[in-house]
Amino acid sequence: MGLKRKIRVLLDSEERLRSAFERQRRKCNEQRSFPLTPEGLLRGLDPRKLDEIRSPLSNPDPGEYTVKYLETEKWLLPNIRRVLNIGLDFKRNQRVLDLGSGAGYFLYICKQLGHDPMGLDVPDPGAAWYGKMFELYGVPRVIWYINPFEPLPDLGARFDYVTGFMICFNQPKSEHPWGNKEWGFFLDDLKTHLKPHGVVWFELNPGLDGAHYTPELKRFFESRGAIVDGKRLVWGLDERSYRILQQEGKREAAAVRKSLVTT
Numbered sequence: 001m002g003l004k005r006k007i008r009v010l011l012d013s014e015e016r017l018r019s020a021f022e023r024q025r026r027k028c029n030e031q032r033s034f035p036l037t038p039e040g041l042l043r044g045l046d047p048r049k050l051d052e053i054r055s056p057l058s059n060p061d062p063g064e065y066t067v068k069y070l071e072t073e074k075w076l077l078p079n080i081r082r083v084l085n086i087g088l089d090f091k092r093n094q095r096v097l098d099l100g101s102g103a104g105y106f107l108y109i110c111k112q113l114g115h116d117p118m119g120l121d122v123p124d125p126g127a128a129w130y131g132k133m134f135e136l137y138g139v140p141r142v143i144w145y146i147n148p149f150e151p152l153p154d155l156g157a158r159f160d161y162v163t164g165f166m167i168c169f170n171q172p173k174s175e176h177p178w179g180n181k182e183w184g185f186f187l188d189d190l191k192t193h194l195k196p197h198g199v200v201w202f203e204l205n206p207g208l209d210g211a212h213y214t215p216e217l218k219r220f221f222e223s224r225g226a227i228v229d230g231k232r233l234v235w236g237l238d239e240r241s242y243r244i245l246q247q248e249g250k251r252e253a254a255a256v257r258k259s260l261v262t263t
Contacts, residue, residue, distance in 0.1 A: 018244050024090040038076040044112050053132045069103040079105040084249040099164040108137045148182040151189045158195045164202045172207040180220045199236035
């Protein structure tokens with residue numbers, strides 16, 4: 001097969017995959033009873049209970065570093081973008097584990113989309129309002145510290161997706177951030193919690209030097225089959241699917257933002 005024909009076959013294959021993603025997304029959008037916007041998602045929450053959680057009277061000390069996350073409408077938008085990037089808006093009945101789940105907005109969206117979500121995080125800072133939010137969502141959460149060379153707890157059935165956004169368990173801003181050995185143990189253990197074709201999607205915080213990983217760690221992640229894209233580490237997707245998901249997710253997120261301006 002000549003080079004031009006190989007390129008044509010590759011482009012045709014990508015276009016078929018893109019079209020398949022678009023069809024699935026369009027079908028799910030048509031079947032969904034709410035728009036995938038902050039306003040649409042808020043319809044699924046009891047406004048009285050949400051106001052009670054966010055009230056200074058019931059939550060006088062939300063915690064210095066977490067008070068910003070009380071702005072529910074603001075934080076639903078970036079988590080919609082995360083869902084679109086991963087493609088969870090057009091998947092069905094996926095079991096999702098989010099590490100460092102915080103206030104749980106990402107998992108709440110997953111639940112509204114019909115998935116089976118679970119959070120894992122350290123004990124709540126401040127007035128423990130993260131736990132109140134999870135109760136409001138009806139989403140389970142496991143309290144657990146992720147430490148080097150210690151396995152995760154028994155989390156029940158295996159997961160289709162394991163995610164982590166702005167993760168800190170790898171101690172990026174400490175003098176002892178995780179290296180190859182710590183990450184190797186963690187990834188080996190994580191594999192025991194994943195289904196055979198499960199996806200891992202992490203977005204890292206920068207370290208003290210502003211970098212998300214060292215050149216050595218980047219090579220290690222790639223040797224373990226990761227797609228390394230800036231702050232993002234992804235396992236379980238091929239490069240083509242990942243690239244198309246990002247292109248289409250960006251377009252969908254722009255449409256969501258535009259709808260907020262015009263309404």
